[in-house]
Amino acid sequence: MEWRHQRLPRVFARSRSMRRRVAYSLGIVRLILVPVLLLAVYYLFRMGWIVDRIVSVDAAVAMQAERASIVMLDAQQSQRNYFLLHDQADSQPASKLLRASAR
Numbered sequence: 001m002e003w004r005h006q007r008l009p010r011v012f013a014r015s016r017s018m019r020r021r022v023a024y025s026l027g028i029v030r031l032i033l034v035p036v037l038l039l040a041v042y043y044l045f046r047m048g049w050i051v052d053r054i055v056s057v058d059a060a061v062a063m064q065a066e067r068a069s070i071v072m073l074d075a076q077q078s079q080r081n082y083f084l085l086h087d088q089a090d091s092q093p094a095s096k097l098l099r100a101s102a103r
Helices: 018-085 088-102
Strands: none
Touching: none
C-alpha cells in the first residue's frame, strides 16, 4: 500500500509571530460575525414591527369581516324565514342590521 504524502495546510501569515496570527484570525472572525449579528438584530426589530402591524391593523379588519359575515348569515336566515313563512316581522330586523353595518 502506497502512502500519499499529505500536504500541510497553509498557515496564514506564516512568517509572523503567534500573537500576530491570533490577532489576524480574530480580525477575520469579527469581520464575519459583526454583519451577521447586526442583521440578526435588524430582523428581530423588523419582525416585531410586522407582528405589531398584524395585531393593530389586520386584527381589526378581521373583526369587521367577522361582524359582516354574521350580519350576512342573519340576513340569509331572515330571508329563508320570510320566503317560507311569508312573515313581515322577519324582514324588519335584518334590514335594520344591514343598515347598521353599512354605517
